[in-house]
Amino acid sequence: MRRGRGAGRHCSNRRLRPGSKGRVCGYRGRGPFRRRLMDMGFTPGTEFTVKKEAPFGDPLIVNVRGYDVSVRRKDIERIMHK
Amino acid sequence: MGDKLKKIALVGNPNSGKTTLFNRLTGSTQYVGNWPGVTVEKKEGYFEIDKEKFKVVDLPGIYSLSPYTMEEIVARNYLIDEKPDVIIDIIDATNLERNLYLSTQLMELGIKVVFALNMMDVVDNKGDEIDVDYLSKHIKYPIVKISASKGTGLKELKKEVNEILEEENVSPHSIKPFKKEIEEAVIKIEKHIGKKKFSYFDALKLLEHDSHVLKDYNDNPEILEYAKELREELEKRYDDDIESLIIINRYEYISDIVKSTLKKNKNPKKSVTEKIDKIILNKYLAIPVFLASIFLMFSAAFGNVTTYIMDFLDELIQVHFAQLVSDGLVAAGASSFTQGLVLDGIIAGVGSVVVFIPQLMVLFFFIALLEDSGYMSRAALMMDRLLSKIGLTGKAFIPFIVGFGCSVPAIMAARTLDSEKDRRLTIFLAPFMSCGARAPVYAMIATAYFARHKSLVIFSVYLMGIIVAGIMGIILSKTIFKGEKAPFLMELPDYRMPTIRGLFTHMWDRSKDFIKKAGTIIFAASVIIWLLTSLDTSFHLTSEPSESIIAYLGKAISVIFIPLGFGDWIPSVALITGVFAKESVVSTLNVLVQNSSVGAIMTPLAAYSFLIFVLFYVPCVAAIGATKRELNSVRWTIGAVLFQTGTAWIMSFLIYNIGRLVMMI
Numbered sequence: 006m007r008r009g010r011g012a013g014r015h016c017s018n019r020r021l022r023p024g025s026k027g028r029v030c031g032y033r034g035r036g037p038f039r040r041r042l043m044d045m046g047f048t049p050g051t052e053f054t055v056k057k058e059a060p061f062g063d064p065l066i067v068n069v070r071g072y073d074v075s076v077r078r079k080d081i082e083r084i085m086h087k
Numbered sequence: 088m089g090d091k092l093k094k095i096a097l098v099g100n101p102n103s104g105k106t107t108l109f110n111r112l113t114g115s116t117q118y119v120g121n122w123p124g125v126t127v128e129k130k131e132g133y134f135e136i137d138k139e140k141f142k143v144v145d146l147p148g149i150y151s152l153s154p155y156t157m158e159e160i161v162a163r164n165y166l167i168d169e170k171p172d173v174i175i176d177i178i179d180a181t182n183l184e185r186n187l188y189l190s191t192q193l194m195e196l197g198i199k200v201v202f203a204l205n206m207m208d209v210v211d212n213k214g215d216e217i218d219v220d221y222l223s224k225h226i227k228y229p230i231v232k233i234s235a236s237k238g239t240g241l242k243e244l245k246k247e248v249n250e251i252l253e254e255e256n257v258s259p260h261s262i263k264p265f266k267k268e269i270e271e272a273v274i275k276i277e278k279h280i281g282k283k284k285f286s287y288f289d290a291l292k293l294l295e296h297d298s299h300v301l302k303d304y305n306d307n308p309e310i311l312e313y314a315k316e317l318r319e320e321l322e323k324r325y326d327d328d329i330e331s332l333i334i335i336n337r338y339e340y341i342s343d344i345v346k347s348t349l350k351k352n353k354n355p356k357k358s359v360t361e362k363i364d365k366i367i368l369n370k371y372l373a374i375p376v377f378l379a380s381i382f383l384m385f386s387a388a389f390g391n392v393t394t395y396i397m398d399f400l401d402e403l404i405q406v407h408f409a410q411l412v413s414d415g416l417v418a419a420g421a422s423s424f425t426q427g428l429v430l431d432g433i434i435a436g437v438g439s440v441v442v443f444i445p446q447l448m449v450l451f452f453f454i455a456l457l458e459d460s461g462y463m464s465r466a467a468l469m470m471d472r473l474l475s476k477i478g479l480t481g482k483a484f485i486p487f488i489v490g491f492g493c494s495v496p497a498i499m500a501a502r503t504l505d506s507e508k509d510r511r512l513t514i515f516l517a518p519f520m521s522c523g524a525r526a527p528v529y530a531m532i533a534t535a536y537f538a539r540h541k542s543l544v545i546f547s548v549y550l551m552g553i554i555v556a557g558i559m560g561i562i563l564s565k566t567i568f569k570g571e572k573a574p575f576l577m578e579l580p581d582y583r584m585p586t587i588r589g590l591f592t593h594m595w596d597r598s599k600d601f602i603k604k605a606g607t608i609i610f611a612a613s614v615i616i617w618l619l620t621s622l623d624t625s626f627h628l629t630s631e632p633s634e635s636i637i638a639y640l641g642k643a644i645s646v647i648f649i650p651l652g653f654g655d656w657i658p659s660v661a662l663i664t665g666v667f668a669k670e671s672v673v674s675t676l677n678v679l680v681q682n683s684s685v686g687a688i689m690t691p692l693a694a695y696s697f698l699i700f701v702l703f704y705v706p707c708v709a710a711i712g713a714t715k716r717e718l719n720s721v722r723w724t725i726g727a728v729l730f731q732t733g734t735a736w737i738m739s740f741l742i743y744n745i746g747r748l749v750m751m752i
C-alpha cells in the first residue's frame with residue numbers, strides 16, 4: 006500500500022459527506038484506477054471539495070482543480086486524504 | 088507546400104466544444120465511421136484556406152495520452168502512425184488546469200500545435216480574467232480565442248494553422264514540465280535511441296514504463312535495460328513510482344502557470360449552474376424532475392402530433408405515392424412480378440420504416456436538447472447507482488431510455504459510453520427495452536387472447552423486459568463482459584443554453600444514420616421478404632400464402648417452437664417476417680389466418696409465451712445493422728443476435744412450461 010509523499014498520521018479515507026474538504030495524500034492500490042484519478046487532477050497535495058451527493062447517496066459530486074466531476078464512493082475511497 | 092493534402096488532428100478534452108468546432112470547420116464534408124476494430128467513432132472532414140484543402144480528423148475526446156482507455160489508445164496511435172502536420176488543441180478556458188495537462192503531453196509528440204481557447208465568453212461572464220499573451224509566450228505556440236458555439240475566431244484559427252505550417256522557423260517543442268533530474272533522464276534515453284521523429288516521446292514513455300512503447304523496443308534490450316536503470320534510480324530517489332512522479336510534475340508545473348495566467352473573480356456570484364442544480368439535484372425534486380423530462384420526451388415523440396404526422400406520411404406513401412407508381416408501372420406494361428415487387432415489396436417495406444423518421448427526429452431533438460444543455464450528465468448521475476449493479480454506469484441509461492422508442496438510435500447512443508466493454512454490454516441489452524414497433528404486436532395478441540386483462544398483460548411484458556435485462560446484465564458482466572471496471576468519472580459541465588444550430592446539427596447527425604439504414608438494409612430486406620412470401624417453391628408467383636417459400640421455411644422452423652407452445656407454421660412465419668420489421672408480425676398474422684381469427688391459433692398460455700418471444704428475440708434488421716456498425720465486428724454481432732434469441736427461447740420455454748405445471752396443480 007503506497008502512501009506517497011506527505012503521508013502522515015491523518016492520512017485516511019474517512020467517509021466523505023457534502024461539504025467536506027480533503028487534500029489528497031495517497032491512494033489505496035495501484036493500477037488504472039489510480040492513474041485515471043490522477044489524470045483527472047487528484048494528485049497528492051491537491052485539495053478537493055465534496056459538493057453534493059446524488060439523490061440516491063452515490064455517486065458524489067466533487068470539485069477539483071476548478072471543475073465538477075462525479076465520482077463513485079467506492080472509487081473516491083481509494084483516495085486517502087487529510 | 089506541395090500537392091499532398093495537409094492533415095490536421097483535432098484533439099481535446101470531452102466537453103471542450105471539440106465536436107462543435109469540428110462541425111464548424113468541416114460542415115457537410117464530414118464522414119463519420121468507426122476506428123478499425125474498435126467501437127470508437129471516427130470523424131473526418133475537410134476545410135479550405137486560400138483554396139488549399141486541409142483534412143481534419145476529429146480524435147476522440149481524451150483527458151490524457153495514457154494507454155488505458157480505447158479513446159486514448161486510438162488518439163495516440165493516430166498521432167504516431169499518421170503523423171499529422173499540425174494539431175489543433177482545443178482548450179476549455181473554464182477548465183484550464185485539466186485541459187493543459189493534456190496539452191503538455193501533446194507538445195511532447197514533436198508535432199506543431201495551435202491552441203484554440205474556447206469558451207472565453209463564459210470566463211468573461213464569470214468575471215474571471217485570463218492573460219492569454221502570458222500563456223502564449225510561455226507555451227511558445229499561437230493561441231487563438233474562439234467560441235465554437237458562436238462561430239467566432241475561426242478565421243483566425245485557420246490563418247494560424249496555415250501560417251504555422253508554412254513557418255520553417257517554428258519547430259515542434261515541448262513545455263518541459265519535469266524536474267531537472269527527470270528531464271535529464273529522458274534526454275539520456277533519447278540519446279541512446281537516436282534523434283528521430285517521436286524520439287523524445289518514446290524516451291519519455293520508456294522511462295514511464297509505458298506498455299505500448301515498450302513493445303516497440305523489444306528488439307533493443309539494452310535501451311530497455313538502460314531506461315529501467317534510470318527509472319529505478321528516480322523512483323528510489325523520490326520514493327514514488329515513475330507514473331505518479333510524472334503526473335505530479337505536470338500538474339505542479341501547470342498549476343504554477345495557471346496561477347500567473349488566471350485571475351479569478353474575487354466575488355464570484357453563484358453561478359447559474361449552481362442555482363439550477365439546487366433544484367435538479369435536490370434530494371426530493373431530482374427524481375420527479377427526471378421523470379417529468381422523460382415523460383415530456385416520450386409524449387412529444389410518441390404523442391398525438393407526431394402520430395398524426397406519421398399517419399399522414401403513411402397515407403402519402405402507401406396510398407398516393409403507391410398509386411402513382413402503380414399507374415406508372417401499368418402504363419409501362421410492367422409484369423405482375425415487377426408490380427408486386429415494387430408496390431408490395433419495396434414501397435410497402437421501405438415505406439413502413441420511412442414513416443418512423445419524424446418520430447425518431449423528434450426523439451433525437453429532445454436527446455440533443457438534454458445533452459447540449461448539460462442536463463444529460465445530471466440524469467446519468469442519478470441513474471448510476473442502479474446501473475452500477477448490473478456492471479454499467481449511469482451513462483448507459485440514455486441508450487436504454489431511447490430503446491423504448493426504437494432500438495436503432497439506442498444502439499447508436501451507446502457510442503457515448505466510456506469503455507468498449509460498457510458499449511458492448513449496453514448494445515447487447517438495449518433491445519430488451521421493448522421498442523415501439525413491438526407494441527402493435529402486443530396489442531394485437533393481448534386483445535385477441537386476454538381481452539379483459541389486456542393492459543396488465545402488456546405492462547407485464549414491458550416489465551419482464553426490464554427485469555430480465557437487469558438479470559442478464561448481472562450475468563454477462565460476471566462472465567463474458569467481466570473486466571476491469573473503470574472508475575465512473577463523469578464531468579459535470581456547466582449548464583449551457585443550447586443553440587438552435589447545435590440542436591439541429593446533433594439531431595440531424597443521428598437521423599442521417601437511420602435514414603441511410605432505411606435506404607439500404609430495409610430496402611434489401613423488403614425485397615427479400617416479398618420474394619419469400621410471394622414465390623412458391625418452384626419460384627412462381629402465388630397468391631396462396633401457405634404455398635410460399637416462407638411458409639415452408641416456417642413449417643421447417645416451427646419444430647423449434649414446439650416446446651414453447653407455438654410450434655405451428657403461422658406463428659413461425661410471423662416471427663420470421665418480424666426479423667425484418669417487428670410490425671410485420673401483425674400484418675403477417677392477419678394475412679395468414681385468413682378466414683379464421685388470430686385468437687384461434689394458439690392457447691392463451693402459448694400466446695403469452697409468444698409475446699415473450701417477440702419481446703426478446705432478435706430485433707429488426709435495421710437494429711442488427713446498427714449493431715454491426717457500432718460493434719464493428721461480425722463475431723460480436725452474431726453473438727448479440729444469438730444472445731438475444733437464446734434469451735427469448737429460454738424465457739418462452741420457462742414461461743410456457745412452468746405455466747403448464749402451474750395449471751396442472
